[in-house]
Each structure stands twice: as C-alpha cells, then as structure tokens.
Amino acid sequence: MQDYGLTEIGRKARKASRILNTAGCLLKNKVLVQAALALEENQEHLMEANAKDVAAAEAAGMKHSLIDRLKLTPERIKGISEGLRQIASLEDPVGEVLSMKKRPNGLMIGQKRVPIGVVGIIYESRPNVTADAFGLCFKAGNAVILKGGSDALASNQAIVKVIGQVLEANGLPASCVQLVASADREAARQMMRLNQYIDVLIPRGGAGLIRSVVENSTVPVIETGTGNCHIYVDESADFAMALDIIENAKTQRTGVCNACESLVVHSVVAEKFLPLLAKRLSPKQVELRGDSRAAGAERSVLSASEEDWGTEYLDLILSIKTVDSLEEAISHINRYNTGHSECIVTENYANAQKFLDEVDAAAVYVNASTRFTDGFEFGFGAEIGISTQKLHARGPMGLEALTSTKYIIYGNGQVRP
C-alpha cells in the first residue's frame, strides 16, 4: 500500500491540536486577521498558482461553470480575506461552561465546551473553501487536515503556505492547517481511516462525494448537504404568499441545497393554484413535472415519474405532487426528503403545528422560503456546512458545531460508596 504520508500528517495535526487547545482567543483572532492581510498581500502569487490550475482544467476540457468556480480573482481573494476577518470578529465558543451543578456528595460537575481536536475536511474544487474551513476550525481551536479537489491543488497549496507562514510568525505550528497533496483516491481512503488522529470528517460537495465518505470512513462523519426540499401548499394557503415563497425557493439560486425541488399541493386548491404558479414561474423558465392530477390542473405540467420525487434537480425544474390531506403531504415528504428543509404554506394554526411536529428534517418552516437554511441567515455568523444527519449537529453548522464538551469535576476527596 502506497504511503501518502497521512500518518505523519495525522501525528502533526494531533500535536498542533494540543497546542491550539489552550491557545487564547486574542492570539487566534490575531492570526486570522494577519492571515487575511497576508492573502491580500500575496494576491499576485495566489493568482499565479491558480492560473496553473485553470490552465490544466481548460486543457482537460473542464466545464465552463466548474472552471468559473475554480478561478481566483482579486475580488474573490478579497472575499476570502473578509471571510477570515468576519470569523475573527465572532465570539470564541471554547471554554464556556454550559452548566455546573453540585451533587449531594459535594462534587461540582460542570460541562465545558472544548475544541473537537482534529477536523478533516474533504471538498471539491473551490479554493475559497480552503481558507474558510481553516478559519472556522482554527477559531474553534481545532487543527484541520484539508483534502481539496485535485483541480485546485496548486491554488490550495499556495493558500495553505501563506496561512502557515502567519501561524509560524505567531509561534504556532504551521501544521494547524495541512493539505493532503495527493489527488489519488487511495489517499482519501487512507484519510478516512485515520481514526487515531482525526476526530471528525466533514465532506463538502456533491452527493457522490458525500456518499463515498459515508461509505468508506471509519472516522465519525458529519453528513452535509443534499437537499430534496419540499414546499407544501395547504388548503388554506394564501396564494400570493405561496407564489412568492415558491418563486424564491426555486429560482433565487438553483444550484444550492436549500432550493426547493418539489411542490406538494392540496388537491382542493390544485386547480386554481397551479395555473397561477405556471404563469408566475414561466418568465424564469421553470420546467414543471407533476402527477396526473397536477397535469390535469395545468397543461404546461409534464408527466413526472417515480424517480422525480426523490431527485434533487439543482436546476430550473420543479416536481409537483397532489395530495388529499395534510397527512398524505407529511407522509410523502418524510418518504422522499433528504432531511434538509421543508415548508408549509398555510393559514391554519393546527396544520402549521402538525407540520412542524411531524415532518422529519433539519429545518421545518411555516410560511417562509427554504432558502433561509444557512448559517448566516440563522445568525451564526459563519457556516462550515449544513448537517442533514441527526447526531452532533443538525442544520446549519457554525462554530459551536466544531466544538465538543468535556465534564470537569471538582472534588475534595470523594470516593464512591
């Protein structure tokens, strides 16, 4: 088995994490602000490295939209730096004692927020994730091991090098952030089995990447991302509100996990509502695919197959399912959703509460666009991803999701009887 140096990377990361564990907030913020400045000062150098990646991608015939995501421009570098400054301005989650109670035997037992330790991030082509993931992990006191897309390797190496210099200038090991340099899949697989050194692995990217990490990792994973999000238009919905919300959730940005992919509509209002919806969405060229009753209500609706109900289009396509009751809507959603974001549009109090209670998802909305599922919109000031699993963190993950806790116990000689 080829050695990709992962054990050595892991060992160094664990060592760095021990130092970061006790690094004060002032030092961490200083590093973040200086790293932001250093990235701006090294703009030319970063763009040179990036130009190599872009040239290679063009030579390999990469799709234009992907090349665009890969590109670094002065504006984007400015954006990356602003991101780091913003992270510096956030409150440090580490060290907070969440609760402390005195037990009858006199023991004081408290629960304290601590860094996780070593975080691994596996992601695709955007080089901005490199600085962003470092910033969030670092602020929460964690060392981070990054494995970015091979297409962005030169760009990522340049970014990590600049940050490493700032870390060292501040007396911290450059290994607080390390990049796995190999593009080989076997290197990724070895990273996913580095239980001794990596405490959690967060994949950021498409459904294929996430599935591969969940399948192959023995390191605990936080599953992020895929969103087959529904909006249910209830019998009592305010049509104008429903149209606004669906248009926003479907078209404001299509390639994102919190975009709406499927409309569920009560059969009593389908005939009136669907023609209005088709009219509203037609300037945005949204393709509608529905069941037979939806097609009967609005002739521009194409025929949906079973596969459509489970598809995250990430495109200007909306599936439409007609239901005869709220119960049927909830059961359809719970069957086909990915546990991301779901919305009911209703004026009925009891139905709103029932939907909130019974729909199984990270974020359940009454009368608002699913597009709000986002760390910034939720007021966390940052986001490392959106968890669609139920352990540790669910929904948008800010700095707190990058921490763990430990119990601290103050005694004066207690022994167990």
Add this chain to the structure above:
Amino acid sequence: MQDYGLTEIGRKARKASRILNTAGCLLKNKVLVQAALALEENQEHLMEANAKDVAAAEAAGMKHSLIDRLKLTPERIKGISEGLRQIASLEDPVGEVLSMKKRPNGLMIGQKRVPIGVVGIIYESRPNVTADAFGLCFKAGNAVILKGGSDALASNQAIVKVIGQVLEANGLPASCVQLVASADREAARQMMRLNQYIDVLIPRGGAGLIRSVVENSTVPVIETGTGNCHIYVDESADFAMALDIIENAKTQRTGVCNACESLVVHSVVAEKFLPLLAKRLSPKQVELRGDSRAAGAERSVLSASEEDWGTEYLDLILSIKTVDSLEEAISHINRYNTGHSECIVTENYANAQKFLDEVDAAAVYVNASTRFTDGFEFGFGAEIGISTQKLHARGPMGLEALTSTKYIIYGNGQVRP
C-alpha cells in the same frame, strides 16, 4: 447474500418511529410502568426461557463469571422492572425548545429537541440490557433495534415479546422494539449498513465488539466504553486523600470502564508515597507494575512494559508511571488514555486548573474517584452508556443523548433577497 430480514425490520422500525415521534409523555410512561409489571408477572416464563440459554452456555463450557451475567433470577427481574419504573419517572426530554430568537427579517427561529428516530444497539450477554435499552430509547421517543449476544437469545426474545404485548395493548406497534434473531455475524454486518433505517448505532460491550462496530458500520456510531483511566498524584497531593481515591478507583469494582488502571506519580513524592500505597492495596491483592523508578521506590512493584501503559486491565492490576512534572504527566495521559476519565490529586490551584484544561477526556477530575463517571452519579437518572468520542455526546449518556434537535421556523411570507 443471505437475507436476515433486516430490511423488513428496518422498515418497521422507521414506521414505528414516526408514530413514537408524536407519542405523548403520559402514554410512554404508562407503557413503561405496565411493561415493568408485565415482566414481573411473567417471571416464571422469563426464567424458563433463560434456563435454556444457561443450559446451552453450560454445555458449551462458558466461563462461570459469564454464565452468572447471563442468569435471570427473581431479584434480577425485579431490578429490570425497577429500572423501567425509574425511566418512567424521568422528565421527558422531547419537545423542549432550547432557544428561540427573532431575526431582523421577523423570522422566529427555534431549536427543538426531537427523538433521533431509530436507534440500534449491539450488545453482549446480559439480558437486562434488553429491557433497559428499550426503556431509554422508548422514553426518548425512538424505535429500537436490538442485537444481543447469541447466548442470551431465548431470554431476550421472551423479554421483547412481553414488552411487545404491552405496546400493542396501548395501541402502539410492537415494532417499537425489535430483536435481530440471528446470531450470525453477517446479520450484524447487515445491521451496520442499514443507513436508510437506522440513525445511530450504539455498541455496548467489550473493546472487541466496539472496534468491530466502528470498523464496519456505515451508520453513525457512538463509541462507548473502554476506559484506560489514570490518577495523577501531584507533588502537593494530600497522601491520605490520594490513597483513598486510588483504593476506591482501583478496587471498589474492577471490571468496569471507569476503574483506575494506571497511577502517574510525581518523582518528588514517589519514594514516600509508593510504599504507603503498596501497604494500602496489599489486603486487596492489587498487583503493581511500574517503571524502574517506581520499582526503586517500592520493592513490591513489578516491572512494567510499554504495553502496560496502554492496557485496560479490568483486573486487580495497577500500572505506575513516574514523571518529573505536571506537563509530563499530562502528556503521558494524553498519549495512552482512551478519553474516558482522568484524575489529578493535588492541593495546588494552578496545577488543578491546568490538568482540567489540558487533559483530553470525557471526564476530568480534581480530587475525586474516577468511579463517579456514570449517568446515575452525574444525576441523569439513567445511562445508555459512556461515550468516549467527541461527537454528539461525550461522557455518560442519559435520555438527552438519545435525542436530536430540529430547527422550527415561524414566518409570515419571508423570502430571501
């Protein structure tokens, strides 16, 4: 590949979990109390089933101590029932809204505690775990799939059958608790890959079982159990207190994960302290294995090998490492511990704080026995296990560890600009 019916079990569990998701606290408590009574009323029947398991185990030549763990007696059945009644008396964690904030755009965003959904438990021979794990999962609103040791199969089936009848008598599906009947390893492996139906897998048992689940499961796992726990006797330790704490942590119960396995002692006090310790532990027949300085200080100390530092003896053996500083103690502990429970005995304020800050474990103690790491001792009223990982739950896990959260968002037509 043989079909062990796991997909069907998973499907039923998911369906039951949808129903349990909205089951009220009064109904859940009623079921728990009735199940407790039903187990007592079926005492003869349970003991008959158990006798088959015991006879088979004896015929197979199982160790006496393991057969003892397997046995059901009237007292043990009473204990199991009392456990269920106690769970009924605990506060229901489900439904609590942990926080709710209004965003500038008027959205009310709250975080609500909800059941996890379907919990899988893989455990070894004790039939009491069957009722206990059901009780905790059920109270937290989860369906549970149990895979107990093959040695206890008849006992477990009898217990699950009694509980299933109580569930059905109360209008709930018996599939709120299901037992995987096959003892085949392949059945366990299939259970570990049932991501579609199982939200979390909790192994309860020895290090081998836990390692196998961590290695093979694609379902998220909460790692529990193994404890290579240290007590560090600092330069300034009160010797009498240190002796009490070490004796308690080492000998009060030896086969448990929160027992002390290793003593770390400051070289300045080793010569005085170790003879006192040897004298104190000699009536309990504790074997001492130490480094050369420890052996030099107390002649009954045998020679320890590198392997000893990493060993969870679960036996009347204590390893002894001599260090020249608090830093060396912390670094030794962080290198060899399993992240369970660690203690410093000291009268020095700064050293106590440093130890609490820098030792990486679920529970870090000053001047108290590590034996307190336990859900009951921590005041949770119950325990499903002790997590030694950093995600989701760390340390003793009570009912809250068996819940997740979801964001509930109240809007009035908000769309994202």
